[in-house]
Amino acid sequence: MSGLVMQANRFALDPTPAQERDLARHAGAARFAFNWALAQVKANLGQRAAERSGKRKGRKVGFPRFKSRRRARPSIRFTTGVIRVEPGHKHVTLPRVGTIKTHESTRKLARRLEIGTARIVSATVRCEARRWYCAFTVEIQRAARRPSHPQATVGVDLGITHLAVLSDGRVMANPRHLNKAMRGLRSASRTLSRRRGPDRPATQRPSKRWDRARQKVNRLHTRVGNLRKDGLHKLTSRLATTYGTIGLEDLNVAGMLRNWRLARHICDAGFGEIRRQLDYKTRWNGGRLVIADRWFASSKTCSDCGAAKPELSLSVRTFTCEYCGLVIDRDLNASVNLKQYVAQSGWETRNGRGADQKTGPGPAGGCETSIPHQVAVQDGNLRLVTGESLGTT
Numbered sequence: 224m225s226g227l228v229m230q231a232n233r234f235a236l237d238p239t240p241a242q243e244r245d246l247a248r249h250a251g252a253a254r255f256a257f258n259w260a261l262a263q264v265k266a267n268l269g270q271r272a273a274e275r276s277g278k279r280k281g282r283k284v285g286f287p288r289f290k291s292r293r294r295a296r297p298s299i300r301f302t303t304g305v306i307r308v309e310p311g312h313k314h315v316t317l318p319r320v321g322t323i324k325t326h327e328s329t330r331k332l333a334r335r336l337e338i339g340t341a342r343i344v345s346a347t348v349r350c351e352a353r354r355w356y357c358a359f360t361v362e363i364q365r366a367a368r369r370p371s372h373p374q375a376t377v378g379v380d381l382g383i384t385h386l387a388v389l390s391d392g393r394v395m396a397n398p399r400h401l402n403k404a405m406r407g408l409r410s411a412s413r414t415l416s417r418r419r420g421p422d423r424p425a426t427q428r429p430s431k432r433w434d435r436a437r438q439k440v441n442r443l444h445t446r447v448g449n450l451r452k453d454g455l456h457k458l459t460s461r462l463a464t465t466y467g468t469i470g471l472e473d474l475n476v477a478g479m480l481r482n483w484r485l486a487r488h489i490c491d492a493g494f495g496e497i498r499r500q501l502d503y504k505t506r507w508n509g510g511r512l513v514i515a516d517r518w519f520a521s522s523k524t525c526s527d528c529g530a531a532k533p534e535l536s537l538s539v540r541t542f543t544c545e546y547c548g549l550v551i552d553r554d555l556n557a558s559v560n561l562k563q564y565v566a567q568s569g570w571e572t573r574n575g576r577g578a579d580q581k582t583g584p585g586p587a588g589g590c591e592t593s594i595p596h597q598v599a600v601q602d603g604n605l606r607l608v609t610g611e612s613l614g615t616t
């Protein structure tokens with residue numbers, strides 16, 4: 224897709240101690256203004272509050288709440304004044320606060336600004352886990368792009384054993400960052416629980432040591448989040464820049480989270496985020512995302528003869544078909560089904576299935592024979608016959 228796109232560019236900052244105090248003060252003033260305005264609105268609404276039904280689609284959203292000095296995340300948004308990325312790619316200039324050193328290079332954004340394909344609309348400075356970030360909201364003129372294999376269709380099965388299994392046999396491992404960080408997190412949380420924290424009824428202030436312990440827990444969580452974000456972006460970018468059409472299951476993430484055994488793993492894998500990223504990245508790269516119907520039984524259907532099983536427990540990792548005798552890894556079977564779903568839904572017809580297969584050694588569109596049906600399962604892990612792992616994650 225070409226055209227104007229709003230995009231955020233975020234950079235970590237390295238403010239001096241004086242600048243840091245300045246930023247905190249500005250954020251505090253913004254919070255004060257927010258609370259003042261909210262109090263005005265509340266006073267006006269007063270009586271009518273009970274009449275509001277608050278009906279809307281999706282999750283219930285409550286009335287805005289006052290921001291507390293202790294709990295609210297310091298943040299300020301600038302929409303007017305001097306907002307600039309300095310030449311040299313190492314500083315940004317913001318209104319009132321002045322020029323602040325950035326922790327990372329602003330080269331990518333600066334280049335777009337120089338050639339005139341980007342315009343800064345606003346800047347938001349935020350403090351997260353003791354680090355300040357500046358996020359520029361940028362209006363970007365995007366050039367039309369094409370994926371490297373525009374004719375290729377791929378089915379993607381998201382899972383917990385593997386983050387994703389592609390219909391061409393590639394497997395993206397689930398890095399399970401949270402599990403790896405669990406040991407450190409447990410010990411840090413234990414330390415935190417032994418410190419004297421805040422006590423609301425007695426209005427007891429938390430101790431300095433509690434504050435420090437809490438910062439440690441927060442840092443670990445932030446690190447897990449950053450690792451996850453990095454991995455997901457790499458995965459979705461690779462998919463969106465490679466394949467013309469991507470078939471994905473319509474996962475009921477909110478429903479799955481109700482299963483408390485799986486919830487932590489699903490959150491860690493970030494299924495909802497994968498879908499969101501694929502949605503806009505396929506549009507940016509000239510591909511498309513096809514979401515299968517929620518009731519499409521991708522796991523319970525045989526990808527070879529189409530026979531459906533009435534039941535398939537989650538613990539069964541290998542799909543065995545009673546009708547045609549196909550033995551295939553469960554997730555690979557699901558991803559092949561998703562690919563076939565895309566083909567049947569008519570999304571592919573414009574390209575003509577198998578019209579151009581000379582696009583290189585990559586996955587060929589609509590060529591089912593390239594899918595390895597012989598998959599060895601070794602100690603619970605999938606070993607595939609073809610295809611190296613796509614990403615490093």
Ligand SMILES: [Zn+2]
Nearest residue numbers: 525528544547
């Ligand atoms: Zn079968």
